[in-house]
Amino acid sequence: MTGSLLEVIALNVRDAVAAEQGGADRLEVVADMGADGLTPAPETVAAIAAECPLPQMVMLRCDATFTAGPEVLDRLRLDVKALAQAGAAGFVFGFLDEAGAVDLAATEALIHAASPLPWTFHRAVDHAADVQASWRAVRLLPNLATVLTAGSPAGVRSGLPVLKSRADAGDGSIILAGGGLKPAYVPSLLDYGIRAFHVGSAVRENWSMPVDQRRVRQWRTLVDRD
Helix, strand or coil, X not given: CCCCEEEEXXXXXXXXXXXXXXXXXXXXXXXXXXXXXXXXXXXXXXXXXXXXXXCEEEECCCCCCCCCCHHHHHHHHHHHHHHHHHCCCEEEECCECCCXXXXXXXXXXXXXXXXXXXXXXXXXXXXXXXXXXXXXXXXXXXXXXXXXXXXXXXXXXXXXXXXXXXXXXXXXXXXXXXXXXXXHHHHHHHHHXXXXXXXXXXXXXXXXXXXXXXXXXXXXXXXXXX
């Protein structure tokens, strides 16, 4: 891969193929965007793997919250095995405790289950009670590939100052900017040194419509304009 990394949310094979044809580097494979992305079926991952060579970062999340008790973790551990066998290249997860701090025990349990595959800490980091403390905790975890972050629960527009501060602190190489990402924000993010971008709704008409190859191609051109 040259230039920036472009990751596209895929719900199915059709999305994955369109993302590949548009020039995406990687997929985030999820189910149920009404809940902001939940764990997909292994059959979905296997079907995508059969038709599309792009690496699949697969969501591990049972509900729309950012918490995971023992029963949820047990279920997700089983999901890891099935999804890895189906073709997952890595996983997307991350948890907060009731106080809003990074739940290291839950997160490390899934890191261990997924090892040696890489993983992305998802936007739970934006919802932490102390965002800077959550970053300090997450960035030290093993096998971490990227942190999917908008810098703010409200999206990239509100989170630009946080994204800049994290990049200035040396975290630019692990930031995967996403969550309300719009073309107008990309030049600033590139200026900060951020080179990984995540899009979902921006490459389709709406969530009931498939990924639009043409829109992916536009994003490909945009993020590579360094």
